[in-house]
Amino acid sequence: MAPKDTTPDTQCRPCRGTGRLISGLGGTPREVTCPWCAGTGQFQGPEANAQESGIRLRGGQA
Ligand SMILES: [Zn+2]
Incomplete structure (x- = not known):
């Protein structure tokens, strides 16, 4: 639904x-500090999850 950006x-x-x-x-x-990234501008949640998923996939059955 959301267009690619x-x-x-x-x-x-x-x-x-x-x-901000x-x-x-x-x-x-x-202007307030962004609560999602604590003002860093970097969103690390999904990336961390993706890395964990990758580890699980590698450690699982081939
Ligand atoms: Zn932010």
């Missing part, structure tokens, strides 16, 4: 790798 899997999508988001809570938009 050029965003790498390691780039945090909510903040587009900037590490604009929060409009309270009616006043302000």
